[in-house]
Amino acid sequence: MIQYLRITVLTLIFSNLIQAQYPQNYFQSPLDIPLILSGTYGELRSNHFHAGIDIKTQGVEGLNVRAAASGEVVRIAVSPYGYGNALYVRHPNGYTTVYAHLQSFDADIQKWVEEKQYAQKSFYVNLFPPAGTFPVMQGDVIAKSGNSGGSGGPHLHFEIRDSRTEEPINPLLFGYEIDDHRTPEVRGVYAYPLNAESHLNQRHARTELSLRTIRNGEYAFRWTQRGAGQIGFAIDVIDRLDGAWNSNGPFKIEQFVNGSKTxxxxxxxxxxxxxxxxxxxxxxxxxxxxxxxxxxxxILPSNALRMYSGTEQNGILTVEADSSYDLQWKISDVAGNVTLLNGSIRYEALADSSSTSSDLQIPHNSVFNIDWGSFYANLGIDVLYESADVDTTIRSGLDFCYGSIYQIGRTGIPVHKHYRVGLSLADVPVKYHSKAVVVSLDDNLNSPDSWDGDVQIHNSQPFIEARVRTMGNFTLMVDSVPPAVRVLSGIRSGQQLSTGSVIKLKMTDDLSGIQSYDCYIDGQWHLMSYDAKYDLLEVELSNRIPNGEHEFKVIVTDDRNNKTEVRIPFSYSIR
Known part of the structure; x- marks a missing residue:
């Protein structure tokens, strides 16, 4: 217990030293309500680390969003994906604050953005106002909170970036006071023998270790592990803050072997x-x-992430003959709450050195090409994080695809960079060549995911080549079906509409994905918003439309140039 208290005190001191590098109390809260977080910086998200904090907005949209400090708006983005409606405010102290998933912008900003959308004839815009266009003072209302883009519910995503590098920095290091008296929770620990000569408890595979809880904030292996050779560890841990049950990420994880940080x-x-x-x-x-x-x-060989420090032997434990090792992981949050996980491992000789072999090894640090005649793949350097032993095969096609199915490894092998694959179009009727798409399938040959592709000539034969970012099974499908567009509400043939009327439509595509969506009133482009997570299109009629009889038209096109048009006559009056 004394050791635990000592570690907690040292962690608090170290945390204060880190925060001292950043201005404290320079930035105010961007909301007028208590700061309760649903997401913390650095959380493990899909294909990315979370770049800010997610602030709860009490389950509603439309709260005032205020400038955290004085500065000027330097970027405005509107997107159906990702950050949705977002504002970027640069401050004179060298930092930029970001406000995302907004419902709307300040009226002056909103008007300027709409003018640019009409000029570009695009709902999606990424705008950089001229210097001095939108100065703001600390506390000014600059937007309303919302749920736009890839948001999973109403909240404000808030970031603080280094203006010079655009690197996001943990906002909780800037003096924001968030109630947090809860220690991180360890949910599991896994051990990984890393080569054929290594084992843990005579197993060569990933092994989840049994844990016991000593007290709040302290865990231990249930028994001493036995192994040999190179072994890596992974920790399943979450952190919760006061006032919320969201599973957030920790601030820091330190690994020690026999008292030395590795x-x-x-x-x-x-x-x-x-x-x-x-x-x-x-x-x-x-x-x-x-x-x-x-x-x-x-750390894997091609992992260039700079969030690691104090690393010895890339964090790998080498269990040598006649040796034992005390292991400890110290897990901390920004508030200084600490959790300890302790364990030990002793050397035990490997009884059976037999290992399984794979068809092929793909290196991570050199170019690698495959050419099977009707299929090719070209992988560059650092496409993979480590060299991978993969199984390969060519299977007969299924009912929904054209030609064979080509396997390179499994979907569980992570891919960092895109690489190129090409599939022969020999089994696709010529009239459908322009409609063919490369798709990847999961390990059970289900869930086709389109990577599109372009027709190329390879070895004097027509192929379709695509840039992909997955391992697994590849085949061809044909997308000749236009997107589905359905009116949900707001308009019917001949209906009388007026300023502010809102028309809602739902659009979906069964394979290649939506490429474009446009709205026209009497042939003139009209702004239409798109919420990708709901497949929802919305048109708010404005006084750009004169009184009288009009035609409403929406054109939706998928990536294989299949088009759907919806045309509806209506009457309109300005009010």
Missing amino acids: NEFRAERFAFAETRYLNAHIDYDLYDCCSKKINRMW
């Missing part, structure tokens, strides 16, 4: 160019099979 992961700052290294940080295979994200505490 690795540290710290959620302080990262570059957006690094964020996909999340797939090297987690056990991606475990995520692929079981939707579980855990923190890998050793």
Whole structure:
């Protein structure tokens, strides 16, 4: 208990030293309500680390969003995906604050954005106002909170970035006071023998270790482990803050072997160019099979993430003959709450060194090409995070696809960069060549995911080539079906409408995906918003439309140029 208190005090001191690097109390809260978080910085998300904090908005939209400090708006983005409606405010102290998933902007900003949308004839815009266009003072209302883009419910996503590098920094290091008296919770620990000569308890595979709870904030292996060779560990841990039950991420995980630190992961700052290294940080295979994200505490060869420090032997434990090792992981949040996980491992010789072999090894650090005649793949350097032994096969096609199915490994092998695959069009009727798409299938040959592709000539034969970012099974499908568009509400043939009337439509596509969506009134482009998570299109009629009889038209096109048009006559009056 004395050791635990000592560690807690030291952690608080270290946390205060980190925060001292950043201005304290310079930024005010962006909301007028108490700060209760549903998401913390550095959380393990899909293909990325969370770049800010998510602030609860009491389950509603439309709360005032205020400038955290004086500065000027330097970027405005509107997107059906990701951050949705977002504002970027640069401050004179070298930092930029970001406000995302907004419902709407301040009236002056909203008007300026709409003018740009009409000029570009696009709902999606990424705008950079000229210097001095939108100065703001600390506390000014700059937007309303919302649920736009990839948001899963009403909240405000808030970031603080280094203006010079655009790197997001943990906002909780800037003096925001969030009630947090809860220690991180360890939900599991996994061990990984890393080569054929290594084992843990005579197993060569990933092994979940049994834990016991000593007290709140302290866990231990249920018994001493036995092994040999190179072993890595991964920790399944969450952190909860006061006032919410959301499963957040910790601030820091330190790994010690016999009292010496061998690795540290710290959620302080990262570059957006690094964020996909999340797939090297987690056990991606475990995520692929079981939707579980855990923190890998050793570093894969092509993992260039800079959130690690104090690393020895890439965080790998080498269990040598006649040796034993005391292991400890110290897990902290920004508030200084600490959880300890202790364990031990002793050397035991490997009884059986037999191992399974795979068809092929794909290196991570050199170019690798496959050419099977009717299929090829070209993988560049660092497409993979580590060299991978993969199974390969060519299977007969299924009812829904054209030609064979080509397997390169499993979907559980993480891919960092895109690489190119090409499939012969020999089994696709010529009239459908322009409609063919490359699709990947899961390990059970289900759930086709389209990667589109372009027709190429390869070895004097027509192929379709696509840039893909997955391993697994590849085949061809044909998309000749236009998108489905359905009016939900707001208009029917001949209906009388007026200023502010809202028309809602739902659009979906069964394979290649939506490429474009446009609304026209009497042939003139009209702004239409798109919420991708709900497949929802919305048109709010404005006084740009004169009184009288009009035609409402929506055109939706998928990636294979299949089009759907909806035309409805209506009457309109300005009010």
